[in-house]
Structures are given as structure tokens and as C-alpha cells.
Amino acid sequence: MTTSSSSETLLRVSTISFRRQGLTILDAIDLMLRREEIVTLIGPNGAGKSTLLKIALGLLTPDSGEVWRTSGIRTGYVPQKLNINPALPLTVRRFITLSAIASTHDVENVLTDAGIPFLINASVHTLSSGEWQRVLLARALLHKPALLFLDEPAQGLDISGQDAIYALIRRIRDTTGCGILLVSHDLHLVMASSNRVLCLNRHICCTGRPEEICHDPAYQTLFGSANLQHLALYQHRHDHEHPLCDHEHHHASSRSQHK
């Protein structure tokens, strides 16, 4: 991978707005994603993170603004929720090849990449939540995407499971060079994996490198008290890995208004 290719822009979202039932869900959002880059959308529940991801992906049409993707680009998607009817008999192999033409060799490869080669003939109805996230990633990888859209890929996992999923996502970026747009509301693990973070609450509150975001007053306003709890929980395991965010900066008393 050359340095010139890594600056190539894959996705650009310009001043998009999205309204439903008179309510503004997204307002004047700008977003850009390059090759070999992980951009993370963080924000509280109802901030419009998943909506923005779906707009960037082309599943929803914005009321105004533009979405531009490199033409002919392959995309992969890991949705937040999957609700497969238990009456539908489906193995993992079948599930990941539903809309792909792939050889057994390809299927084995992506499952190995995702760390679950042994699940190839398992029924999807018996998977644990951690296995599901890996199966969904494997399905996305099978399409050899240049753009990957992940909606809370570590939801419902314990801390070591989250660690493993984010390590896998970083490895995907490093080996395939694809651009990754990620939605999350768990903060710390995400921070370490991201090249850039967009803090969203219907509008963009702040944006920048993870270490910058942590010190932004707007970020602290949104995540002040919540983050304090996260740190108390994660500190003993993760401080040595990601010494990016100082504990004191998330104290509720440091609230300030942006703009």
C-alpha cells in the first residue's frame, strides 16, 4: 500500500439533513472517509448515528445534501440488528454467501480471517452474540469491500469480546486498506481504534483525532458523566493501552458549551 493511495477519498457526505415527522434527525452533516482510515461516529442514543450510516451507505435518502461514493466501489455492511426467522434453516456458509458468488475456498478464508473457521456448517440460529458479530464481518469481507460500514459491531459483547472485535477491525483495515465507517456508543475501545472521531448529536458537535476529541468541551458536555463510569470500569485494564483520555477531563464539573 502506497502513501498516495492512502489519501484517496472513498466517501464524501456534504451538508446532508434528514427529517422525519417534522423532527430534524440530522442537520447539515459533513463527513469524509479515505482509504485505510477508520472514522467513528459516537454520540448518545437517538443522536442519528445509525441514520447517518444508512444515508452514507445509500439505504436512506437524505432530504437535502449530497452523498458521493467512488463509483463502482464495493461496500460491506454490518447492521445493528438482524432478525432472522427461526423457521428458516440456514448455515453460516449459506448465510454469508446469500448475495455473493463465492468458492468454498473464499468462504473458508473469510471465516478464518474472522477467527471462526469452525462455524462454517453451524446453524445461524445457534450462534452467540460474539459469533454473530464475527459472522457478519465475514459476510462483509466476502464481498471484498473497499468501504466498510459497521453499526455497533461490538454490541452485547463483554470487554474481552469487544477488544477482540476491535482488534479484528483494525487488522481488516491494515490488511485490506479499506475505509471503515463505524458507529458506536462505547467510547474507550473505539477511541483507540479510530483515526478520526465524529461526535454526533443530530448535528456534528466536534470532530478530530481521538486524543483531541477527548479534550473538546462539546465532547465533555455530551459524555461527561457517562464517561466517568466507563473509566472507572475500564481503567485497570485499558489505561496502559490507550492513555489518550485523561480521567479528569471527563468530570461532570468541566461541562462547557460549544459554539
Add this chain to the structure above:
Amino acid sequence: MSLMETLQTPFVWRALLGGLAIALITGPLGVFIVWRRMAYFGDTLAHSGLLGVCLGFLLGLSPTTGVLIVCLALAALLAFLQARERLAADTLLGLLAHTALALGLVALTFLETLRFDLSAFLFGDLLAIDNVDLLWVWSGSSIALAVLIAIWKPLLAATVDESLARAEGVPTGRAQAMFTLLVALVIACAMKIVGVLLITALLIIPAATAQRLARSPEHMAVLASLLGTIALLGGMAASLTLDTPAAASVVTCATLLFALSRIIPVRR
């Protein structure tokens, strides 16, 4: 007349052939109806049958054509309402089903010249089908089967998860619209033979029976057709020997198979 003699009469053969056409298509179509949780959709279309028969009579068309037109109009109306209204799908379906049935009954009163066998309409008349019916049901089900096979892959991907399939570039809207057309077509063609009250049973019961035995989506579809055929043969035999209503016997037989599939142990 013994069963062997009965088997040599043409009406029995027509009934078997007509039933076979229905069993072949209701298997694969029914598994999608089960997977997509659309059982009540089939029922709604069936409820509109009476209105379709009246419309056919009014326009001077065959009853099947009338039913087909009304089924398609209902499917389109449902899609329209689902996009506009904030009511749940089952509420909209209930609204449409009973409105269509009521309209059909009202229309029937005004069509004094229409000779109408309500019992045959409700419960079907498997043993009374003629060559024209046979032509309808075989062309309807072979067209439906061919189209279903053609859209199988995108439809299955859309059924498992629509947004995931769309994100991967699958033309889900087209496949799903086509599927709705197929359901309408099959219900219109099969209605006269099995009746409005029992057509949904043939879509649902063999598919539900196959679920426990199936290892893949296609396996489940083939099994459902096979179970439908067995139910047809068993029901016909019962009807001829015990003099029970044919379509009702077929559905009863399908239910017995369902119960049996739950009793026998299955290794998975």
C-alpha cells in the same frame, strides 16, 4: 363403486392433476410466506375472492381473472397503505380483508343473475374441476414456479435481511414485488379448487411441517411440495372412500402430517 373403479373415472384424474399443480407451487411459495411472516396476507387475498368473482361477472370475464385483478389491486393497495399509514401490517391486512369480503357480499346482492355456489366458493370443489380449470391451474402454477426459481436468490437474500441485501446491491424491491404478484396469481388460480377458507392452509401447513425436517432453504421448499402431494393423495383417498369433502380432507391430512412430524424424533 370400489376405490379401484373410482380411480378409473376422469373426474378423479382431473382432481389429482389439479391438486398436484397446487401442491407443487404452494410448497416453495408457502415456505417464503412462512419465512416472511405473511400468512395473514394470503388470507386477506383469499377473503377478497368473492369481490373478484363479482367483478369478473360484471366485466364479463372468467371468475379467476376477476379474482386475479382484485388480488393484485389489494396487494398494491397494501403496499401503498404501508408506506403512508402508521398502522401495523396486521391491522392493515384485517382492514383490507374484511372490507373486501363485505364489499363482495354487498356486490353479490346486486348481481341477481349471478348463479353462485357459496359452499364451493368457501370450501372448494376439487372433484368438480373441468378441463378449463385444469388449464388455469397448471399454467398459473408453472408460470409461478418458473418465476419463483428465477428470483429465488435475491428473494431469499431479501427475506433473511433486507437492508443487508440492499447494501450488497441485491435488487430486493423487484424480487419482493414479484413475489407478491406470485402469491396473488396462485391464490386466484387455486381458489376454485380448494376454496377461499382452505387455500392459506395449503400454503402454510406443508411449509410448517417441512421446517423441522429441512437442512437448507431449498430442502424445505422441496419437502413442502412433497408433503403437500402426500396430503393431496391421502385426502383424496379419504374423500373417495369416506365421502368427505375433498379439499377439507386434504387439509386435514396435511395437519396430520404436521402432527406426525412433531412426534417422530429428528436428528439434527
